[in-house]
Amino acid sequence: MCTPRWSPGVARRPSVLLAALAVLAVMHVDSWAHDEEDLKTAISLANLLRAARTVISANQDLINDATIGDKGLSGQVVLGNAIENYRKLTGGDPRDVDPESRQGRLLAAQMVAVVEVMDENQATINSPNVGFKGFVPAVFARLVNERFKRKIGDEAEVKVTGPPERVRNRKARPDQWESEMIQNKLMSPKWPKGDVLSMVAQNDGREAFRLLVPEYYGAGCLACHGEPRGEIDITGYPKEGGKLGELGSTISVSLFR
Ligand code: HEC
Structure with a gap:
């Protein structure tokens, strides 16, 4: 024994x-x-x-x-x-x-x-x-x-991104860290709604303090990002099929060290 x-x-x-x-x-x-x-x-x-x-x-x-x-x-x-x-x-x-x-x-x-x-x-x-x-x-x-990045990009970066399948402009695509954190943390049913996420992580090969602020689709967003998925919205983009309250956007801030 x-x-x-x-x-x-x-x-x-x-x-x-x-x-x-x-x-x-x-x-x-x-x-x-x-x-x-x-x-x-x-x-x-x-x-x-x-x-x-x-x-x-x-x-x-x-x-x-x-x-x-x-x-x-x-x-x-x-x-x-x-x-x-x-x-x-x-x-x-x-x-x-x-x-x-x-x-x-x-x-x-x-x-x-x-x-x-x-x-x-x-x-x-x-x-x-x-x-x-x-x-x-x-x-x-x-x-x-x-414009902010052009002025002060050595020190900091602010970006609006989101779940990869919801991003329209290629410039707004999440990097690997953002993508992982959005999918594994912010979109997890266990993540307390509205909580921000922060940690020290790499951004484009540099160490940075990184913050993600989740934002959720409100009724006003769905005219363009809602259903039916694929229908062209007023801006000329296909709608994403998003639903009220789903994670639609993430503000991502990096402070380089
Ligand atoms: C009038 C239509 C319209 C409405 C309403 C709208 N959006 Fe968008 N959204 C767009 C367009 C167009 C873009 C692409 C912008 C660009 O070219 O960078 C965009 C881009 C985004 C992006 C940036 C990532 C990307 O795809 O480039 C996020 C995140 C986003 N929208 C979330 C929201 C949220 C959340 C709301 C509601 C608070 C909202 N949108 C309301 C049309 C809209």
Whole structure:
């Protein structure tokens, strides 16, 4: 029969383990503080992107109105509304973050990206006698993220992606890590709805703090991403057959180390 026997080797283990734990505890405090700062910064970038994108969805009917020329949606107007949305969402103001800090620098770059994208698309948005102009929240968000990357891509990346079979624009395709995390974690029935995921992982060969923020299809999304699957939506893409409440989108933020 199997009676447990303690060999001297096993008996020694606890002290070895304790020593290892002591080292880990110190390292943990250190990296924990670092991760907390990363998490705060990454979440603020995701929130500001959402706050700005909401301005576009709230004004979608105005943008698509063929009877109005100038829509009054300049870069500064949209940024002002985005900051207002951000304050409602978080209670904070991105302009209050120390501009010398990394978070302040990244948020400032994102705000400039919003202004530039809007100013550069005035002709499209204000073109007379055109209804649907293709300037939808997802396009706006992608343009802002691309501009942000051009400004500060050595330090950080913000991207909107999703489950691979739901992604329309090839530029938005998930990388291997995103794809695995979306399918194995965020889409798992065990994943608490709305919880973000973060860890240190590789991005394009570089170590990064990575954050994924899940977003779920609301009724407004399904006109384009819903059923019947394959039917062409107003933007010219085939619908994905998505259902209310399903994971439709993921904001992915990387802070390179
Ligand atoms: C008017 C149609 C329309 C509506 C409504 C709409 N989308 Fe999209 N969505 C698009 C188009 C078009 C693209 C491709 C944008 C591009 O070219 O980058 C897109 C892209 C996306 C992407 C980026 C990945 C990709 O495929 O390029 C996600 C994620 C997404 N949509 C989720 C949503 C969610 C969530 C909602 C609701 C909150 C929503 N969409 C509402 C048309 C729409």
